[in-house]
Amino acid sequence: MKFDERHLIQLAAVVKAGGVTEGAALLGLSQPAVSRTLSMLERRVGEPLFIKGRRPLQPTPLGRALADHGQIMLSASRKASDTVESFRVGHSGVVRLGGTPFFMDGLIASMIAEFQNLYPDVRVDQTYGYFPDLRAALKADQIDLAICPIDILDEGSGLEFQQILPGRNVVACRVTHPLLMKRKPQPAHLLEFPWIAPPPGSPLLADLRSMLLSFGATEIKIRYSGGSLMSVVNYMKAADALTILPHSVVFALRNQKSITALPISIPHPERALGLLKRSDAPRTPAVDQFARHVRTGFENLKHLIKRHEQSVIWGA
Missing domain, CATH: 3.40.190.10 (Periplasmic binding protein-like II)
Known part of the structure; x- marks a missing residue:
């Protein structure tokens, strides 16, 4: 026997609410429409779905069993509606x-x-x-x-x-770097230390080369290259090597108190x-x-x- 899923959902709502009027309100339907559905469903199964004379309405064993199936459909329908609404608002x-x-x-x-x-x-x-x-x-x-x-x-x-x-790029170093001990470090001082190169393909790599050449470097002393941000930070914490980083990244790491930016303005592309x-x-x-x-x-x-x-x- 095939059932209309909407009929089972209406039955579930009535059982859950304890009355036809209340069940109809739960679904946003009219009371007469839900009453007709229940009558139609009883005729189809040939058995009563509710115990006569009980208020609030009490389902028969068959009515309860069918209502349980309808409740699953009702829950699925509501979850689907919630999913659609959640997707629409970006949640x-x-x-x-x-x-x-x-x-x-x-x-x-x-x-x-x-x-x-x-x-x-x-x-x-x-x-x-x-x-x-x-x-x-x-x-x-x-x-x-x-x-x-x-x-x-x-x-x-x-x-x-x-x-x-x-x-905005900055020269990054460990917080105990010797250059931070100088009263006013100059760009030329940067050439006295080895460097950590950003990963290949990074625009920072071109920025590093351009910056050091503008400061008069004839060769770039690369000590370490290709590392992730964490590996670069951990390397700097244990060495006097310098690197070039976006100021926002250095700023975001400020609470770790392990690296900082040298107070030296450097050229960088727009x-x-x-x-x-x-x-x-x-x-x-x-x-x-x-x-x-x-x-x-x-x-x-x-x-x-x-x-x-x-x-x-x-x-x-």
Whole structure:
């Protein structure tokens, strides 16, 4: 015998509410409509579904058994509705995110955790890459959003870039570095120490070479290269080597009290960190919600970094 699922759902609502009027209200239906459904269902099964004369309504064993099936359907229907609503407002779904390693490790990872504390039903799938790789991944629909620094976005690229933080590089070192003992360290002093090179493909690597050449270096003393942010930080903690890092990353690590920025102004290209996505990408509420969270986080971070920069006397 085949049943109409809607009839079983109405039966479940009446049993749960203890009355036809109350059950109808639970489903947003009229009382006469639900009464007709129950009568139709009783005729179809050939057995009473409720014990006569009982108030509130008491189901018969058969009525209870059918109502249990209807309750499963009702619960599934409500879960489906909740899922749709949660997806529409960006409280569930998947965010496919790509970004440059140092920024992702130093800044974005904690923002992802904060976001998922608010929206635990959103899954974030993260990959690493630099601008050329991230651009290709966006166009191939392998990621929804990229967080990376870029110099310029070509017109007609089919991508949208929204700046979230101005670029600024600094020379990073351990907090007990000898240069910090100098009253006013100069760029020439930087050439007396070995360097840690950023990973291949990183724009920081080109920045490092350009900076040292501008200070008169004839050769670059690279002591260590290719490490992750954690390995670079751990290396610096135990050595006098220097490296170049975005100031925002050094600032984000300030509470560890292991590395800091030398108060020496250095040249660096005009570059900004931002959110990159395809112009024609379909709207995904969870991605939009995450992007808003990141923008808010960086808006707060921007003011803190600015205040910190103003408290440091940067050398010429």
